[in-house]
Amino acid sequence: MRFYQNxxxxxxxxxxxxxxxxxxxxxxxxxxxYPTANAFVLSxxxxxxxxxxxFTGFDNYVRLYNDPVFWxxxxxxxxxxxxxxxxxxxxxxxxxxxxxxxxxxxGTIRALYFIPFMxxxxxxxxxWRWFYQPVPIGVFNNxxxxxxxxxxxxxxxxxxxxxSVLAPAIWAGLGFQxxxxxAGLRAIPQSYYExxxxxxxxxxxxxxxxTIPLLKPTVVFLVVFSSIGFLRIFDQVYNMTTNNxxxxxxxxxxxxxxxxxxxxxxxxxxxxxxxxxxxxxxxLIVSLIQLRILRDR
Amino acid sequence: xxAQDAAIKASSDTLFSGSSRxxxxxxxxxxxxALLFGGGILMIMPIVFMLSTSLKFPFEVYNLNLxxxxxxxxxxxxxxxxxxxxxxxxxxxxxxxxxxxxxVFFDALVGYALCKFKxxxxxxxxxxxxxxxxxxxxxLVIPWYLMxxxxxxxxxxxxxxxxxxxxxxxxxxxxxxxETVPDDFLExxxxxxxxxxxxxxxxxxxxxxxALAALAIFVFLGNWTAFIWPLxxxxxxxxxxxxxxxxxxxxxxxxxxxLIMTGAAISTLPTLVVFLVFQRFIIRGVVMAxxxx
Numbered sequence: 001m002r003f004y005q006n007x008x009x010x011x012x013x014x015x016x017x018x019x020x021x022x023x024x025x026x027x028x029x030x031x032x033x034y035p036t037a038n039a040f041v042l043s044x045x046x047x048x049x050x051x052x053x054x055f056t057g058f059d060n061y062v063r064l065y066n067d068p069v070f071w072x073x074x075x076x077x078x079x080x081x082x083x084x085x086x087x088x089x090x091x092x093x094x095x096x097x098x099x100x101x102x103x104x105x106x107g108t109i110r111a112l113y114f115i116p117f118m119x120x121x122x123x124x125x126x127x128w129r130w131f132y133q134p135v136p137i138g139v140f141n142n143x144x145x146x147x148x149x150x151x152x153x154x155x156x157x158x159x160x161x162x163x164s165v166l167a168p169a170i171w172a173g174l175g176f177q178x179x180x181x182x183a184g185l186r187a188i189p190q191s192y193y194e195x196x197x198x199x200x201x202x203x204x205x206x207x208x209x210x211t212i213p214l215l216k217p218t219v220v221f222l223v224v225f226s227s228i229g230f231l232r233i234f235d236q237v238y239n240m241t242t243n244n245x246x247x248x249x250x251x252x253x254x255x256x257x258x259x260x261x262x263x264x265x266x267x268x269x270x271x272x273x274x275x276x277x278x279x280x281x282x283x284l285i286v287s288l289i290q291l292r293i294l295r296d297r
Numbered sequence: 298x299x300a301q302d303a304a305i306k307a308s309s310d311t312l313f314s315g316s317s318r319x320x321x322x323x324x325x326x327x328x329x330x331a332l333l334f335g336g337g338i339l340m341i342m343p344i345v346f347m348l349s350t351s352l353k354f355p356f357e358v359y360n361l362n363l364x365x366x367x368x369x370x371x372x373x374x375x376x377x378x379x380x381x382x383x384x385x386x387x388x389x390x391x392x393x394x395x396x397x398x399x400x401v402f403f404d405a406l407v408g409y410a411l412c413k414f415k416x417x418x419x420x421x422x423x424x425x426x427x428x429x430x431x432x433x434x435x436x437l438v439i440p441w442y443l444m445x446x447x448x449x450x451x452x453x454x455x456x457x458x459x460x461x462x463x464x465x466x467x468x469x470x471x472x473x474x475x476e477t478v479p480d481d482f483l484e485x486x487x488x489x490x491x492x493x494x495x496x497x498x499x500x501x502x503x504x505x506x507x508a509l510a511a512l513a514i515f516v517f518l519g520n521w522t523a524f525i526w527p528l529x530x531x532x533x534x535x536x537x538x539x540x541x542x543x544x545x546x547x548x549x550x551x552x553x554x555x556l557i558m559t560g561a562a563i564s565t566l567p568t569l570v571v572f573l574v575f576q577r578f579i580i581r582g583v584v585m586a587x588x589x590x
Contacts, residue, residue: 105330115344122543142359180587238524277436
C-alpha cells in the first residue's frame, strides 16, 4: 500500500489500466491470437489428430487448388453472397422506405418484420425444411397444388436447393436490416425534404437524389454486415440437408460446411485449416473491396 | 413521447378521414399500409405454422388450416417426457446467461480502460482487439477444439462458453459509449476518494446502462442460438445446447413433423416472449448496437 502511495498520478493510472486489462489481454492472446496463428501453421501441416504433426509445405493448398469439390463449394459460397446480399438489401430498403411513411400501427408492423430476427436459425431451418417437402407434407407444394400449379422440387433439385436454403437466411435477417435502414432514414435532416418540396421535385427524384446518397453510411454498414453473414452460412445448410449435409451432390455446400466436414468427419486437420485460411482471406478481401467501392462513390 | 403520440394520432386520423382534397393521397397511403401489413403477416407465417402444427395430431399435420380442429398438447408432453429438452433448455439458459454476464462485464471493463486511462500501449491494445473482429469464428474452431481436447474442456460448460466470455464488438461498443461520459464526473469521484474500480463501477457504469442492456441482448441472443461451436465441442446428449439438441432430435424423429415443430417451438418461444414484452426496448437496443458497433 505504501508502495502504491509513492507512485505519481500517471504511474497510478498505468497501474490501474493494467489491473483492468491484464485478464482481457491474456484472453485475447490465448483465445484469439494464438489460435489464429495456430490455424495458419496447421494449414502447412498434415495431421489426423492421432499421429504426429508433420510439415508438408504448400501441399494442402495445392490439393485444395486441384480439388473439384473445393471449387464447387467456392462457387456456392459466392452464390449465397451474390443472391443474398442484393435481394435482402433491396427488400429491406423498400420495406423501410414505405414503413417510414406509415404511422398507423407503425410499431406493430415493425415488430412483425423484426420477429424472425429473434428466432434460432436451427429451429427455423427445420420449419422451412418442412415447408419445402413434396405433397402431401410440405406447405408450399400443398399450396401450389390447391391453386392448381405443378409441384416444385425445392430441396431435392440441384438448381433449386441453394436458393431454397438461402431463403430462410434472408428472411431471418430482413427485420434487422429494416430497423437499421429506418434509423438511417430518420437521421436525414427534414430540411432537405422541405427544400425539395418547395422546389417542386418529384418524390422519385427525391429518393434518388437525396435519400439514397445520404443513406450511404447505412448501406456500407449493411452490405458488409450481410455479406459476411452470407459467406459464413452454415446453420441453415446443415439442418435443411441433414441426410447428406450440403447436398444434393454438394450443390448447397458452403465453405464453412466443407471445413466442418474435413475437420470433424474426416479428421484432416491440416487440410481443414488451409480451408479456413481461404475463408479468412475471402472475408478480408470482400470487406476491403466493399468499403473501398462504397467510399469512393 | 407525448408529442410523438399526438403526431401519430393526428396522422392516423388523416389516414382514414378521407377529406376531399387528400382522398387520392389517402387511398395511396392506405394501399401502402395494407401491403406493408400483409407483408408483415407473411413474415411471421413460418412461426405461426410452427406453433399451429405443434398443437396438431399427426393426421392433421398435412392440413393447411392454422387453427387445429382438435388442438392437443400431446406433442409437448411427448417431446418433454424423456427430459432431454429440459436438460438442453437448462444448458442453453445457463450458458447464455453466464456468457452474457461475463461478456458485458469484461467488455465494459476493457472499453472503459481504453477510453479513460492514459497509458503507453493503449492504442496498440485497442487496435489489436479491434483487429480480432476480422478473424471469423470458423477459422478458430479447429484450434479451439485442439485446445479443449488437450485441457479436457470437451463436453463441459466451460468448453462451450470460453470462446465468448469477451467480445471485441462489445468492447468497441462500450468504448464508444464511455466517450460520452464527461471526465469531470470521474474527477469529482476521484476527489471524493473513490478508487478507480469504484469510479468505473459506481459512477461510469450507471451512466451507460442503455448500452449495457443493448449489448446484453445481442450477446444473449447470439449465445442462445449459437450452433457450430456447441456442435463441435459437445459429444454427449446431456451436454447439448438447445440448437444442437434440436438438430439431433430432428434427425432422430425424421418425418414426425408435428414433433419437430414442437421442439422448434420450445427453442423459439422464450426469445419470442422476451421480445414481445420488451419490444420497444429491444429494437432501440439493436439500433444502438448496430449503428455504433
